[in-house]
Amino acid sequence: MPVKKSTKKSTKKPAKKAAKKTAKKKAPAGGVVMSPGVLVVNMIPKSRSGETNQDSEPNLAVDPAAPLRIVGSAFTPDPGGGPNAPIYFSTDGGNTWKLNSIIPGNGFVGTGDITVRFSPSHTLYAGILRGDVSLRLNILRTANFTSPVPMQILLSRDNVDQPYIQAARVKIGAVLKDVVFNGDNDFNSVPKTATIDHTTDALAAAPVFKTTRIDSRVPSGVDAPSIRPTIHQGGTVYGAFLHRVSASGSNRHYDVVVVRDDNFGQGPNPFTALKDPADGLPGRRVVLNRLIPWLMPGLGQERTGSSLTIAVDPTNPKTVYVAWADRVGATDYTLHVRVSKDSGANWSGDCLTVTNATNPALAVNSVGKIGFLYQQLAGATAATQRWVTHLRRSADGVSWNDLVLANTAAATPVRTFFPYIGDYNHLLCVGQDFYGIFSASNFPDKANFPNGVSYQRNANFATHKLLNVDNVTEVPVSIDPFFFKVNG
DSSP, X not given: OOEEOTTOOOOOOHHHHHHHHHTTSOOOTTEEOOOTTEEEEEOSOGGGTTOOOBOXXXXXXXXXXXXXXXXXXXXXXOTTOOSEEEEEEESSTTSSOEEEEEEEOOBTTBXXXXXXXXXXXXXEEEXXXXXXXXXXXXXXXXXXXXXXSOOEEEEEEESEEEEEEEEEEEEETTEEEEEEEEEEEEGGGTTOOEEEEEESOTTSSSOOOEEEEOOOSOOXXXXXXXXEEEEOTTXXXXXXXXXXXXXXXXXXXXXXXXXXXXXXXXXXXXXXXXXXXXXXXBSEEEEEEEEEEOSOEEETTEEOSOOEEEEEETTEEEEEEEEEEEOSSSSOOEEXXXXXXXXXXXXXSOSEEESSEEEEEEEEOTTSOEEEEEEEEEOSSGGGOEEEEEEEEESSSSSOEEEEEEEEESSSSOOSEEOSSOSOOEEEEETTEEEEEEEEEOOOOGGGOTTOXXXXXXXXXXXXXXXXXTSSSEEOOOEEEEEEEEOO
């Protein structure tokens, strides 16, 4: 959730073919010509050209049954100061975006946390921390994300952090149902705070959620905030979390743990199918006793802490990838990617490592290609440092290509709260295509977007100026969410 600086106040296949075609078009006047197969869009609407919010920690949902319908989220307050926070939405495959304030509980940055996900039933689900009540979890639902009607609250509980939601439409017996799995850090269960709230009938009038504590060991303190589920259509659901081993001030050590359930969490003891060979307890420890500096600034203007992601191969439920960040040397923050090909029982060594990077997000497409989104800090001094947003892809987890989506200044604008760009971003697949979202500086410079970009908000790329709705008055640089689609 956002942490305010004490010295500053926040300023805050027809459809598919059509979507692919847009990625090859030239950008409008406020943008840079796109590389073939790549679409990058600044999501701030033209009507909000004067906004200067730190729109960080973004998330994304694409309707897998109608991929022109897309919803995004970030730390964005309601423009009118109303009671509900906004989502971003697009009905044309991400080319244009609007705001719709339908998230209950608007606060100084909108929501406390928010993640969003579509089911193929066209239903949008969200896991949030309300912006008007500290650490209050809501799980939400709407059948019409363009309607002004606020999303329906399905579950509400206090003393919870960082909800991260996943949804799917699957067969339960002979009946198609929406399943929802929401990972969260629940302080009502100290010290074993790693939790998954889940239901196998999310479209019911009043869905019944089961709350499962997934840490079978006793942490030293509490588990880290990032609890990440991933769903396979056949019934396998994995979860990943960071189990705290020890702490000395900001220096904290964690095990990276993966759990598994083989029947959509329906049995009497969910998420206990995967046992660790060393102690026989549920939850396979992928790595042990890794140093993860806790909430320390030093990665540009961003903090370090709880960076974690997991993804299952839709073509094979036995293949699952996990990535996390820890400290290898004296000052670094290093991302690691590993894979298991036997349902989480055994894990590879590092398939990929990236130094001084954060916001990892994994996704696997319909032919088993893995995608890895992250943001890496480059540059020798604070004044010259850059946030470089990468999408790496691999067919085998060994050879990786590298697509740079953005290369933006890390020193400007000045941070107004944590997280600066995000405790997370998101990557997902529909068919073979990769869709994602990240936050970065909105300074309009062609050199910052080597594969092109489109701005809706008024921007002059020749003079490198953002302009207000009147297209004359200059607007200060800020942090914006950026949508992207890359053909698989």
